[in-house]
Amino acid sequence: MKTEIVINVAAHESRIAMLEDGKLMEILVERPENERMVGDIYKGKVTAVLPGMQAAFVDIGTEKSAFLHVSDMPGSPGSMVELDEETLEEADNVRTNSRGHQIVPIEELLKKGQEIIVQIKKEPIGTKGPRVTGVPSMPGRFLVLVPDGEKVGVSRKITDWGEKRRIKDLARQLKPDGFGLIARTEAEGKGDREFHRDLRSLLNNWQRIQKQAKKNPAPCLLHKEMGMTSSIIRDLFTEDVERLIVDSKSEYRKILAYLKGVSPHLRSRVECHRERVPVFDAFGIEAEIEKAQERKVWLKGGGYLVIDPTEALMAIDVNSGRYVGRDNQEETILKINMDAAKEVARQLRLRDIGGLIVIDFIDMGPIRNRKRVEEEFKQAIRRDRSRPRTSEISEFGLMEMTRQRVRPSLLFTFSEACPTCNGTGRVVSPETTLARIERWLKRSRAASIERRLTARVSPKVGDYLLENGRQRLKGIRRSTRVWLNVVSDSQLGTDEYRILSRKRNTDITEEFRT
Secondary structure, eight states, X not given: OOEEEXXXXXXXXXXXXXXXXXXXXXXXXXXXXXXXXXXOEEEXXXXXXXXXXXXXXXXXXXXXXXXXXGGGSTTSXXXXXXXXXXXXXXXXXXXXXXXXXXXXXXXXXXXXXXXXXXXXXXXXXXXXXXXXESSOOEEOSSEEXXXXXXXXXXXXXXXXXXXXXXXXXXXXXXXXXXXXXXXXGGGTTOOHHHHHHHHHHHXXXXXXXXXXXXXXXXXXXXXXXXXHHHHHHHHHOSTTEEEEEESOHHHHHHHHHHHHHHOGGGGGGEEEOOSSSOHHHHTTHHHHHHHTTSSEXXXXXXXXXXXXXXXXXXXXXXXXXXXXXXSOHHHHHHHXXXXXXXXXXXXXXXXXXXXXXEEEOOOOSSHHHHHHHHHHHHHHTTXXXXXXXXXXXXXXXXXXXXXXXXXXXXXXXXXXXXXXXXXXXXXXXXXXXXXXXXXXXXXXXXXXXXXXXXXEEOHHHHHXXXXXXXXXXXXXXXXXXXXXXXXXXXXXXXXXXXXXXXXXXXXXXTTXXX
């Protein structure tokens, strides 16, 4: 598979596109007012400990307090940091989970007002503040340094067991006391020299963080993770990437300088876009970004997807659309669902959709067809870096899945909730607005005091009255016994109206509201 990275740098926005076989698969956006936070390390102060949730809130100086769950504390299952014997002995209520791991309750680990070093693992999304971990880590090109740990790990993507053993032995030899190490995928084939240089840089950064923590009171930022472009070069620009194209000369020079120290053989794959046509237009990316913001996504065979976000989950509906097929109905349905499975996997990555997702495939009769669609979908999401987990397709055609949510999706990056519908995607109809005006007139004391009023409404409601031959307006006048005139006001939404006294020429909407 041909993989390319295209970077567009502008004054107030940087965008990075990941292409696979010429097709846009991921788009990352960073703006000054919404900088990447994942990986930032803070010194915070515990503001609340919640035993019922086994979590705590930590003030790190951001608008919303950070959320810290007990599973993100040292000693939790899967953590690279083990609790020492003294901590375990002092804890009053040590429990074990189903795998026999010892879990200390959050109230035994943290107290209100306590200062703690935490690292952001999920950015603020919607009404939720950032999620943090009490086990910070420092990623490098080849290694990840875990302070206060002891374990040595190797990336699961390295499948050669002999190479895994070699890397692990080398990491054990280099591992400083009191630190854990994880060898990244890019460590494959590398030796002592590369590891030692990477580790020295990480240790220097951690020492700097510790000095900052001693000098500054909480809350404060101790370490800012490198910018989006730099982190992409560090984490994703590997042997698998055929080329990297950037349209900024300064960024081009920075990338070459970084690669000179860590992967000089990759420098020949970096190109600086110098053509007059913008780089995203040259690769057809701009048009794809526009499509990625639409609710409906057409499939090449004529079917389509409808992608709808809700508060609890993301719903994706598969529809046959214009596709009729030439074979029997079951084969037609299977073909649409197979196409949909590949496109849904792409849209999840492209839109960076996270959390709970429900995919409504077209109902399939034979169980073997469901299995084929499941396998097609699992194959399509193999290259997804966000660790998705899927269920089987139910008899109703539903597949439930979760996808790791780290940052707001593309929808929240490029758009905001509609001020008229408040994000529901629906607005009040003109007829509903007229019914509200009629009820207002019937309930309000204004109708018994003044008989000549003017209603200011949106142009859409005004046009609705004209199209209906003013019969609706005559009905309101008759039922309320008020001589009502209607005037269009472009400043009002479809669901808004104002009632004015023609005698006093004043707005009485609130004055007489019941």
